[in-house]
Amino acid sequence: MVNEEQISPMENTSAPSSNAEWTLADFLSTYRYWAVFLSSLLIAVGGQGLSTVFPVIAQMTGSSAQTIGIFYFGSTLGWVVGAFLAFIVAARHGRSALISPILVCAVVAVAVLPAPNLWGSPSFLLFFGLVLGAVRAVFPLASAIFLVGGRPGKIDFGCALTLMSTTILISAFAPVGASWLYELDLGAVPVVSAFLGCLLLAVILLVPAGNLAFDDAPRPRHKPLAPRQRSPLLVAVILITPPILILLAAIGFRLFQANDVGVGDSPIALLSVLLVFAIALAAFIYLAYWVYRIHGELAGAAPSQRLLTPLAAVLIAILVPLGLPVLLMTLGDLLNERACDRGEGNAVSIAWLGIWSFILPPVAIAMIQNAANDSYVIGADKAS
Template sequence: MMMIKGSMKLMDNTSTPAADMRWTLADLLSSYRFWALYLATLFATIGVQILNLSLPLISSSLGASYQEIGIFSLGSNIGLILGAFTAFSVAGRSPRASLMIPLIVAAAVALAFLLVPGLWTSPLLLFAMGATIGTVHTLFPLATATFLVGARPSKIDFGCALALLSMTSLSTTAASFMPVYQNDRSGETVIFALLACLVLAAIVLAPVRDLDFSKAPRPRHKAFAPRRRSPLLIAIIYILPIIALLRLLFIAASGQGEALESPSYGPFGSVASLAIFLVAMLIYLAYWVYRIHGELAGVAASQRLLTPFSAMCIAILIPLGLPVILMTLADFINDRARENGTKPLISIPVVVTLSLIFPPLAIALVQYGANKSYGIKIIEPSQISGQAM
């Protein structure tokens, strides 16, 4: 009987690491592989969109018929199927190869078009171009979602990670304004742009050996001493640039745009004051995001918290980065309060809504919750087990 109990205990111990190997959103956003997938998807999407927007015009100017252009569309549709098949069937077994090989093949086909301009009217090469580009376009977002599932995040963390990755679709709109194809009828500039995007995608992926998040995340923390700040003062700091912007819009709408630089309009009535307020706001936002992550970690370290530097970069540079960070901070503060026998300090729906329509108030609300959480006595797991005994 003792042997059976011992073997059962050994089985429990061996299964513990696998059960604990969950990636939080902070783990994902603090890893290079996540941002490598983000940037690779972004570059691939931009390159594909530039080609799709310009190919009909270039092919027509080089003498291609509508039937030949239709062959490219056929190849692109088949590529969508190939990309989905690769993402769901191959990416799980060979994550790195499943992304790098389609990039290399697409770059080789694009290089052939660059070296031999007459291929713009070749049905076979147009089909190959469509198939490879369609594969790349579908493969990256689907494969990235597959890799994220392997990280076993919570539903909220998975949704937030996908929301950030979905911002790569904004490149579709950005690519439509790029002038690389508007005055180019030979197609060389477009192919150069496509090749550059494919090469950049391969470069950011090259240093990553494990793309599937199969290994446990590394511990990482940078703790600061907690500091309470006035939520009202924080809100005022972020509202000042909005006041300056509204003032400028009012002056312009009243037909007095030529007098924007007049001293009579005060500190909120000039373009220079608006620029100063915006720069000051961004600097303080970076400082606040950096400090609050370190200060919350200073109370009690947690894998759910981003490193201060990662959080600062995401809030400033990534679309939807600030709302995601504010929501995760509010959720973390509430969970810490629940774990220590206190009711939730912040309303998550209110934070999410305010972060999208009026971020200054959402930031002030998170600071209010952080101030309250600093006064909560943290109960360690060992204390809980001791009380239970």
């Protein structure tokens, strides 16, 4: 039920039905979050790819520069339609707000395949751009509204939205694939077909998601492990060694090339490459192990809805762009929260943690491990 004390219409449309506050871990533990994430990625990739090769396709059908500009003008106007769907429709009917424009866009794109002359029609291009712009706009705006419905804290909301926004960054690689598809037969069919495939997969992901708003209570979950202290310096050294070795190896390769010597021609160089690869692989495995253990150990010290299960944390840290920095930020915020509950100051500086998380993650990992060690000691003292 919506709280009658809320007087803002926007708040009335997005107020959750429970008082539970969702954490980043709660978001990342649901299918609906990843359904929106992956469908948003597909839409961003498909839309960016199509928009990139569109001028070339349109020129082959005899369209002028002014006609091509109509498509991009319509795409800009589409953001207005997308904003309307996000703020008015998505607040109550989230799944419909996302799927409806996708289906309309798919129908319009299908019309191009049997009638390529439509690429030269200004009215069609305006409408196509309008629909495509609406689809690309509704996802990031609606995603923010879905997340707000769970009443997350500032850091949890920011991290969840940051992960979602990485779909836009990944779509920067779409033009490469779209250009390759265009060169297959120098026509629009492969590109439009790939675009339609992205739309279809996005709908398939969204249909089982049900209610996309996070207006219910999050599911409890805990996978505790026995806390164990580690040397922060040793952890940082293990994880920072591979990048240094890779840099040194790259310098060595340049020196070999300058002397017209191939890496395969020198047994020492070949062994060095294999050694660097083995060390890098070992450090990667250790990173996964550390992420797994730290989440389980912090849950073992004190259960918290802010903690992911260890396995989920490993998958996100490895597979999701910016996943590791986001996880480190949430762990730092959790450790600070526990320190404040004990009447102490912050266990770790969030500002410096954020800087090192993006510049040199091993340093941020060492900061987390050091703060975790201190929390284990204090927790053990209190228990005794």
